[in-house]
Structures are given as C-alpha cells and as structure tokens.
C-alpha cells in the first residue's frame with residue numbers, strides 16, 4: 001500500500017506484531033509443531049501467522065482507524081510497564097516473561113496503565129486477534145482458512161441437509177465457502 | 191423544510207410499526223411511516239459474513255451514532271452500551287433477530303396476583319413495582335393466533351384448547367389451533383438436550399420460531415444455514431416484517447415509507463392533542479408531518495425519549511406524563527450460561543437456526559413451586575451457541591474457556607481447536623422483576639449523531655430476588671450439562687449488573703391513569719390520539735422473548751383503532 005507513510009506503516013506493523021504476540025501467542029495452527037521460541041521469532045518478523053497481523057494492519061488503516069490512538073497509547077504503556085518491570089520491551093522478553101506480562105494484562109494487574117487500562121487493552125487486542133483468525137479471508141486474516149481449519153468451521157454454507165444435522169461426526173464436506181469468489185476484496189500489495 | 195398532512199403517522203417501522211402500517215393502510219387510513227434507517231431487501235443479506243454482521247453489528251443501531259448509555263446506579267457515570275438489541279431499518283429488529291416467538295403464559299399477565307395467591311404478598315420484594323397487566327391472556331389469544339399465521343411461526347402445540355399434547359410445551363397457555371408450520375428440524379444440540387431433559391423428568395420441546403420450516407405464503411423454507419441471530423435471512427425464511435407486513439402495507443396503496451427519517455419530537459397543541467411529529471430527513475433537514483393520529487413504535491428508548499423531548503407547558507415533565515411514570519420500571523433479560531463440551535462426539539452447533547433451539551419451560555413463570563426458594567418468577571431454559579450466534583468469532587469472544595485454561599496462548603488454541611465443533615451452550619433467560627428506580631431518562635453528557643441527548647439507562651439486576659434466581663437456574667443448567675454426557679461442564683462468569691437483551695418498560699400500561707402511562711391498547715391516558723406501542727408498555731416481562739407479544743399487542747391496537755377509534759376518536763379503555 002503505497003499511501004502508507006513510513007512511520008504509520010511502522011506503527012501499524014508494531015501494533016499488529018504486538019497484538020499478535022500478546023494475544024495470538026500459540027493460537028496459530030502452522031506453528032503447532034514449532035517450539036514457542038520459534039513461534040515468537042516468526043511473529044516478530046514481518047508476517048504474523050495466519051494473517052492476523054495483516055488483518056489488524058488493514059483494520060487499523062480502515063474500519064478501526066479511530067482506534068489508532070488506543071493502540072499507540074496501549075503499546076507505549078505496555079513497553080513502559082515491561083521496561084520498568086524487566087528492563088526490556090515486550091518483544092525482547094523471554095517466553096516465560098511474556099506470559100507473565102500477558103497474565104498481568106488479562107487480570108488487570110499490570111501497573112502504570114491509565115488509558116487504555118490494561119484490561120481494555122488486552123481485551124481489544126484479543127478480540128482483534130480472534131477477528132483476524134476467524135473472519136472471512138477477504139478481510140486479510142484467516143490465511144488459507146487457517147483459523148477455520150483449526151476449529152473445523154466450514155464457512156458460510158448456504159444449506160445444511162437433514163443428514164448433516166443428524167451427524168455426530170466432524171463436518172468435512174468441501175469446499176469451505178468464503179466471500180472471495182463473490183467480491184473483490186482488499187488484497188494487499190507491498 | 192417539508193410539511194405534509196396525513197391520517198396517521200407511525201414512528202419506527204419495525205416489529206410493531208410494520209404491523210400497524212399494514213393493518214391501518216388496509217383499512218383505508220392514509221399512513222406515513224417514519225423510519226430512521228434504510229429499507230433493504232432479501233438480496234442485500236448475502237453473503238453471510240460474521241465479522242460484518244455479528245461482530246461489527248452492521249444491521250443493528252450503531253453504538254456511536256445512536257448511543258444508549260447505562261449506569262448501574264444514580265451515582266455512577268453512564269457509558270455507552272457496547273451492543274444494542276433492537277432494529278435500525280425498515281423491519282426493525284425482525285430483520286436480524288433470532289426469531290424465537292413465544293406466547294406469554296396466562297400467569298405472565300397477572301404475576302402480581304398469582305404470586306400473592308400462591309405465596310402471599312410478602313413474597314414480592316418490597317421495592318418491586320410488579321403489577322398485573324390490564325388484560326388477560328384470553329384477551330390477547332386471537333391476536334397471537336393472527337400473528338403466528340400471518341407472519342409464519344414454526345412449532346408444536348403443547349396445549350390445544352386445554353388438551354395437553356406430547357412433544358409441545360405442556361406449560362403453554364391454551365391455543366385455539368396448531369401452529370401454522372411444523373417445528374424446525376432438530377439439530378444435534380437439540381437432540382442431546384432433549385434426551386437429557388427427559389431423563390431429568392423435564393418437558394423439552396423444539397422452540398417456536400418465526401422461521402418457516404416449509405414453503406409458506408410464497409416464501410421458501412429454512413435451509414438451516416445457521417445465520418439468523420444478527421443476520422438477515424438470505425432466502426426470506428425468517429418471518430421478518432420486511433417479507434411479511436411491508437408488502438401488505440405497500441399493496442394497500444395507502445402507505446408511504448420515509449426512510450432516513452429521524453423523529454425528534456411529537457407536536458401537540460394547547461388542548462393537549464397531538465398534532466403530528468417533527469423529524470430530520472436524510473440530509474438533516476427539519477420537517478414536520480401533521481397527523482390526526484400519532485403512533486410511536488420506535489422501541490422503548492425512543493418511546494421514552496420522544497415523550498421527554500416533547501414536553502410542553504401543559505406537560506412539563508414530558509408529553510403524556512401526568513402520571514410521572516414515563517421512564518420508570520425498566521426491565522431486561524439476563525442470560526446466565528453454562529457450557530458443555532464433549533470428548534466423544536461432535537455437536538456442530540453452527541448448523542440450524544442459531545438462537546434458543548430446544549427449550550424447557552419447567553422453571554419459567556410460576557410453573558414450579560417457589561415456596562422454599564427465596565425468589566419469585568423463573569426463566570426460560572434452552573440450548574444455544576455461545577452468543578446465540580454460532581460462528582467461530584462468536585465462540586472466541588463469547589465463550590469463556592473452562593477453569594484452568596487462560597483466554598490466550600497455546601492452551602486456549604488447543605481448547606478452541608478441540609471443542610468449537612463439540613460444545614453446546616445452555617442458557618437461562620430470566621424474568622427480572624420491575625423496580626421503579628430502574629429508569630430511562632435523557633443523558634446530560636452524551637448526544638447522538640442528530641445532537642439529541644442519548645437515552646440513559648439506570649439499571650442493576652443484582653437484587654436479592656434476582657441473584658437467587660440466577661444461582662438456582664445455573665444449577666439446573668449444570669445438571670442438564672452433566673446429564674447430556676458432557677466431558678466438561680462450566681459456568682460463564684456472572685454479569686456486572688448491565689441489562690442483557692430485550693428491554694421492557696418505560697411507558698407501562700395499566701387500568702389507572704394515575705399509575706400508568708397508557709391503557710391496554712397503548713393509547714395515552716392523557717392524549718387519546720397518541721398511541722405508544724412496544725415492550726415499553728409491559729408491566730412485567732416474562733422469561734420469554736418479547737417480540738411475538740409486541741406483535742400480538744400491535745394487532746390488538748390496530749384492531750381497536752380500525753374498528754372503534756376510527757369511527758369515534760377518543761379514549762378506548
């Protein structure tokens with residue numbers, strides 16, 4: 001997206017990486033077999049797994065543009081908290097420490113947050129990460145249906161038959177249905 | 191600034207307004223409907239998109255443009271509610287509702303008397319304003335029947351003219367005839383719920399829904415896609431006002447719908463007669479309509495707000511508010527939940543109409559003995575996906591993981607991966623009592639996109655009677671979950687006092703002008719050519735979803751207007 005100026009681009013990447021790192025830690029199917037360390041390394045590079053980063057990036061540039069400040073302030077407070085507690089920003093912390101930080105956010109125990117509060121910040125990042133995992137791929141996340149495949153959701157099927165409804169087994173009938181075929185979506189070109 | 195004249199103006203063309211528009215139009219009255227939202231079509235509802243409609247709530251009132259604020263008590267600061275449970279376009283809430291469609295019980299209309307007769311006056315909490323309705327179930331039965339047949343409701347009778355029928359709800363009030371359509375096909379969540387409830391000696395049944403299970407009146411039958419709650423139906427199988435009453439209103443030749451029209455005032459003259467309404471048009475222009483009859487049906491917030499915004503020298507506390515009751519006795523359902531997850535089978539709860547699917551009524555109303563329970567009135571229990579909506583975003587944001595698993599990280603991923611297609615939610619929809627200090631007024635700090643003060647709710651359900659009821663119901667849900675054979679059964683965290691779905695009260699009906707705002711027809715005691723329709727008129731709320739009763743009352747009001755008021759305009763009571 002050429003209209004992204006460098007600093008906004010950096011902010012968005014940082015926001016999404018932060019978000020992915022905070023809430024998506026371990027949520028992502030491709031990394032199922034990897035260790036947490038490899039997982040984190042992959043995430044702090046440019047592309048968040050399953051496209052969560054891409055989703056949040058696009059959302060913050062569009063539908064959630066009014067939350068840019070929320071993210072900016074939230075991430076600044078997060079880093080201030082991590083530096084104060086561990087002398088390092090969040091992304092450089094070890095897996096165990098990151099987990100401690102996330103737990104503190106989740107439970108509202110991380111100090112120094114004013115607006116957004118630690119819990120508001122965590123809840124929003126969590127929600128947006130889930131959206132990136134499970135929204136239709138047309139919004140930039142849920143890459144190759146990674147999220148839907150993970151949980152076994154077949155997308156927007158127009159019909160379920162009585163046999164489908166009576167089954168006690170996993171529903172596996174292909175294809176997974178998405179909006180891609182029906183509309184031209186916000187695809188990214190770097 | 192445009193000005194026009196008509197016989198009737200209806201503000202809000204939703205569940206109730208759409209019925210009045212069609213019925214009065216067919217009777218030859220010239221009707222103008224003011225609807226702040228657009229008029230969409232069935233084709234607009236494809237493709238189904240969980241992010242757009244469930245998560246970003248595209249069909250619902252926008253919480254930024256049309257905020258409704260809430261505070262738990264008069265000393266707290268009110269903040270905008272994150273989700274609004276009513277409509278925002280022609281057809282109103284019926285476009286995106288779950289379509290669960292109940293008739294209230296006989297004792298729902300006389301909860302006060304019923305309680306006093308069975309348990310004594312002391313059983314009613316002292317501070318509750320619980321009151322009988324000024325009408326009985328029998329008065330409303332013909333209009334329930336019309337609503338079910340004209341709109342199209344699928345279900346199985348449990349009480350045909352007093353005869354109990356197996357497979358239906360044996361606690362339902364007597365109905366004159368079967369439902370117009372057979373029950374919807376039972377999904378797996380419903381099947382497991384049914385078996386467990388029977389084992390426990392309860393009386394489960396397929397929830398009646400305004401979704402046609404077969405082709406009906408030119409409409410297609412349900413395809414069980416699962417996109418109901420928060421979505422528009424892509425084939426028109428949901429009996430929304432858009433595909434039922436609006437075509438009738440159009441065909442009458444007497445109905446004009448103004449979309450993008452935001453009513454902000456009811457006008458009245460010195461004699462206290464309503465003369466019409468003022469509204470902002472799509473481009474913000476200020477318009478008026480003069481009408482012989484003014485009908486408010488914009489849901490409870492604007493029923494109250496419009497009266498409060500329309501005060502005059504004659505009505506300094508709000509139009510039609512000589513009783514001082516406008517804005518009082520706010521009620522709402524809350525829905526304590528339990529989740530059940532299965533290791534040995536799939537449930538695939540995303541299949542089939544999404545909202546309360548299979549129900550039991552054994553713990554609703556006064557269907558069970560409350561003598562030793564320490565609370566009165568009950569809850570409707572059902573099996574549903576996490577937020578009555580069945581996609582993975584809904585599960586991720588609305589289903590708390592079981593104790594010991596955090597909401598994030600690898601353990602959470604594994605939980606969701608394993609159980610998304612293997613869980614069922616159990617919900618109790620509680621009948622919370624009315625209390626006079628639960629109110630709707632005008633927020634002094636927050637304004638909507640039109641510059642009008644936002645409706646402000648002051649409400650906290652956590653009263654002794656309500657807390658005991660919730661605990662009792664959650665135990666029933668846990669027992670059901672275990673009996674269903676679930677590997678894991680766990681509670682969702684208790685709410686923080688906020689009102690849940692289905693808001694009622696604010697312009698209560700009664701038989702005494704001193705203690706109520708309207709009569710049984712929704713007609714203002716103070717201003718006979720002003721009708722106020724919707725759940726704002728409910729004196730008590732029932733554990734059942736409200737809309738079919740809103741619609742039956744709209745039919746009853748329309749009938750009274752057409753057959754009596756039209757010939758002789760004046761008080762109907």
Ligand SMILES: Cc1cc2nc3c(=O)[nH]c(=O)nc-3n(C[C@H](O)[C@H](O)[C@H](O)COP(=O)(O)OP(=O)(O)OC[C@H]3O[C@@H](n4cnc5c(N)ncnc54)[C@H](O)[C@@H]3O)c2cc1C
Pocket residue numbers: 201202203204205206207224225226227250274275276277278279280281282283284286287288289290291292419420451452453454487488489490492545692723724725735736737738740
């Ligand atoms: C997701 C969801 C699921 C639901 N599921 C169920 C269910 O399964 N069963 C059930 O019984 N109920 C359900 N409900 C509730 C149901 O939608 C409402 O009870 C019902 O729509 C209320 O009817 P009404 O006519 O009073 O208001 P509405 O149907 O909301 O209609 C009011 C209309 O007035 C318009 N309006 C408001 N203010 C103004 C104004 N100032 N000027 C002009 N127009 C205005 C609105 O845009 C709206 O279209 C659900 C609601 C939601 C949101």
